[in-house]
Amino acid sequence: MNYEHRKGTINEQLSYWQGQKKHINNEGAYDYKLNGNPKTASPKLHIDQKEKDYIISSLEMELQILNYKNFTQYATDHNHKRMVNYFRSTLQKRIIGCHMIAETLKGKWTLQSELYQIYNFNRSAISSVIKECLEEGWFISKICEDHSNQLCYQCNDTMLQKTVDYNIWKFKKGNNPKIVNFVKNYNNAVLDDILS
Numbered sequence: 001m002n003y004e005h006r007k008g009t010i011n012e013q014l015s016y017w018q019g020q021k022k023h024i025n026n027e028g029a030y031d032y033k034l035n036g037n038p039k040t041a042s043p044k045l046h047i048d049q050k051e052k053d054y055i056i057s058s059l060e061m062e063l064q065i066l067n068y069k070n071f072t073q074y075a076t077d078h079n080h081k082r083m084v085n086y087f088r089s090t091l092q093k094r095i096i097g098c099h100m101i102a103e104t105l106k107g108k109w110t111l112q113s114e115l116y117q118i119y120n121f122n123r124s125a126i127s128s129v130i131k132e133c134l135e136e137g138w139f140i141s142k143i144c145e146d147h148s149n150q151l152c153y154q155c156n157d158t159m160l161q162k163t164v165d166y167n168i169w170k171f172k173k174g175n176n177p178k179i180v181n182f183v184k185n186y187n188n189a190v191l192d193d194i195l196s
Contacts, residue, residue: 057184058182060182061181068088074169076165080162082136083136083138092119092126092129093129095121096115097138100153100155100159109142109152109154110152111144112126112127113150130153137156137158139153140154140155140156
């Protein structure tokens with residue numbers, strides 16, 4: 001009986017699965033009974049403890065960043081809470097907000113087309129975020145003469161100050177020591193290899 005295109009009963013599915021397992025094992029697949037159980041075997045990776053600590057803290061840092069929606073609410077007033085909740089609401093808003101802050105701190109103005117080129121977000125989504133942030137007063141705009149008189153953007157002073165406050169909170173009062181652990185285990189050897 002051919003079970004490929006029908007669900008069948010549980011017993012039929014089990015019978016089919018066991019048949020597939022036998023078929024795979026007969027083709028020389030890994031035999032768990034002969035070669036031990038890889039689920040309980042220790043990994044054979046040969047790296048020193050410093051490198052392990054760096055990898056672990058890098059992964060934990062990445063998980064911490066990806067878990068931004070669940071950070072403890074640290075806002076100090078209603079307007080600040082509104083801004084925090086806005087930039088936590090979607091990954092696109094978070095990325096655009098972080099990009100604008102970083103470029104503003106560098107003294108640069110950002111075009112919508114640059115956001116599209118760098119992050120490949122939908123152009124209408126970028127435009128919508130920019131428009132909403134301008135209406136809230138979180139972003140400012142000007143005509144950039146060096147970019148064919150297009151509008152370009154930076155974040156305002158309040159957003160910059162709240163970023164400073166956030167970075168202090170993140171290290172001193174944040175609910176997760178993983179960021180501090182990442183800095184502690186930061187491995188300069190990785191950058192040395194790239195830069196040499």
